[in-house]
Amino acid sequence: MKKLGLIINPIAGMGGSVGLKGTDGVLDKALELGAIPRAPLRGKKALEELLDIKDEIEILTCSGDMGEHVALELGFNTRLVHIQTSDSTSNEDTQIAAKNMLNENVDLILFAGGDGTARDIYNAVADKAVVIGIPAGVKIHSPVYAQNPSKAGQLAKLYLTEKIDKIQEVEVLDIDEEAYRAGKVNTSLYGYLKIPFERKFVQNRKAGTPMSQEASQNLISLDIIDNMEDGVYYIVGPGTTTRPIMKNLDLPYTLLGVDVVLNKEIYAIDVTEKQLIDITENNKCKLIITPIGGQGYLFGRGNQQLSPKVLNAIGKENIIVAATKEKLSELKGNPFLVDTGDEKTDEMLSGYIKVITGYREKTIYKIKA
């Protein structure tokens, strides 16, 4: 019988859907803005992959939304190693649970959350346990996370059934959420966690954008600006690649939020999913988006405002992808990824897309769900 630790950070990712770029310290505001927990659902999706080895594993988890609910719901043999004492979970709960699992000699810890959660796991277990992250947070920088919940589950299954026996150490990265909200991306390395080694299933470390790319980003923005049509709402996604568009138009912007431009003037800044639904429902819109460097995610990481509903209203043909050639080269031939949480939307986005890589210069690139 294998022992599988399961920790779900139930509040992970809640800030993202309401435009808060993270949930640390702003949970109340997120709830007020109507955020719904999504981590338990993503945890469940991962566990579903383990259903056919249900009888061979025991799940050690925490009370309530931190794991107990989804494990029991799927009928797993479940034992609690931590009972949370207050109404809302804190990072202390994650750390205590992980330490208890370590004492129980679990074979693997599966945890759902974001960069903050990975740091908590690292603080508790360091290199003493093998772990896999289920991506559920707003920004996922650490390569400890699988590409999506199902792949996290598949990887866990391969490891628990001993089809994979190689281990690799990967970086635990996090960004300063305060600075992040103010528009700066400061990624720091906190340590290394051990994960099962299966290249296909784990995110590449997010690579930084060097200064020399500024010129290419500027050229891309000029191409986009020159082709802007009057009367069309341009929804400008987050990132340093899209920033020069706003700079060249001399408009205010948020680096990590979504802003809307109409007739080369600012229409709305740092919009939520709800605002986007209102805008996209009745107007012709184009979405300008850039993949996350090194990972290639177009949707589902760091831009939860661009929900399946919003994307379907905009339509694939109105999505403008912008990326420098260097950014594409960092993907090492791997396709763009989408993980919107809705399979149909992911499917709609799959296939090929034209990417603006310079002034009057495009690249045809593959998108995979």
Next chain:
Amino acid sequence: MKRINRNFKVRNFHQAKWDEPIIFELSNKGERGILVPKAEEEIEKTVGDGLSALPENMKRKEAPNLPEISQPRVLRHYMRLSQETLGADVNIEIGQGTCTVKYSPKINEALARLPEMTELHPLQDESTVQGILEIMYKTDLYMREISGMDRFTFQPSGGSQAIMTMASIVRNYFREKGEEEQRDEIITTIYSHPSDAAAPAVKGYKIIYIHPDEEGYPDFEAFKEAVSERTAAFIVANPEDTGVYNPRVKEFTELVHKAGGLCCYDQANANGLLGITRAKEAGFDMCFFNLHKTFSTPHGCGGPAVGATGVTKALEKYLPAPLIDYDGEKYFLNYEVTNNPYSIGKVRLFNGVAPVVLKAYAWIMSMGAEGLYEVAKVAVLNNNYLFKKLMEIDCVDAPYIRGKQRVEQVRYSLEKLTKDTGITTGDIQRRMMDFGMHYWTSHHPYYVPEPATLEPTETPSKEDLDEYIETLKHIFKEAYESPEIIKTAPHRSVCHQIDESGMDDPEKWAITWRTYLKKYKE
């Protein structure tokens, strides 16, 4: 002769280091290379001083500020500089992938230096230059045979100018058809030479790039997305700079033709194809060869060169004028074929770099058809020998079409070495100089991580290839055991590591002596 086993694996080399000043700094006032005698009195008496006829304001106020040096000092100066280079005649030159640097028989150089060649002038009457016209005409015929095209021009003086010529032909072809505005896109692949995109961009075209598919060949599904009624042309290298040959290229060209576009073949990488495949059968409308690469003329530090550009019969009229022809009795410059408003006009003065065409002609004649096929075969075998041997080294990888052979070059990846040791491909490049060898990385951006592009051609021996491999192995071992040596290389070259940061700052550039004095000495 009995073979003697050499006792070393890597060479104990040190390059000549002369600490030689710039020639302007060697100047000694009054020193002369040649002393010109004074004009004889009688002559001056008869015709005057020769200068007073010139208007006053056209005369220089001061003599030109040229270095004043004696002949032996000039000779020494340039001999020393030549010893401070890693030229093809001292170096096992297989490290400059994409450039096909091969041994060029010295007899061809000697031919090109005969007075019958050097004393020609392009403005001479046709009747007095029948020899070189015949050579150019026949080289055109050979190029036709090698490619399947119907007519060549030798005007473009390099590969990029040949691509520019092809893009210009594309533009004029659609101008005549009234589709110039509509067809504003050129499709290429990321592993074609960057000039395949850059030259048409200069002509005003929008560029669309295709990446490789999962296997490593240009992605045909992506290509389908790219081709449309806006497509003017597909400009592509095959094999690409990775040494990967696209076996479905005909499907690509057929698709473009169906959409009404043209297909242009960059044959800079043709050394492994001679006598094996042809542009025509692959469905191309035009192509070019670098005579200074494939046809052994060789590269001369960025020139002189010829990008021999060929087209099908239907596109002949768009070529630059004049073409070279033969009427059964004499060779002549043909202005008739291109006498129409859609010829692209001159891309260079006169008819191309004649000595380069002469050397290519001599090389082709000495090889014969079987020889050309042998060149391709041996180039491919040499490359795949090097490929196999290098891939046996743990830290060497080569992305794309895994398990399959490459054509005439390979773009390797040293990503593992960098991850393990921190030593980058740029570091290896500098360390190779310590063994008197050249090594090239790749064009930018580095789509292949930590790239190295090696192309052995048909001319190195197995011993040469083994020495190159042993030297690389030696350096890789150093990377794991004593990386500092590599980080601080070169140690045995002309100079040690220099601060390259000035290269990014035009304010610091001094590309003439005068600018140097102005910026740094005044």
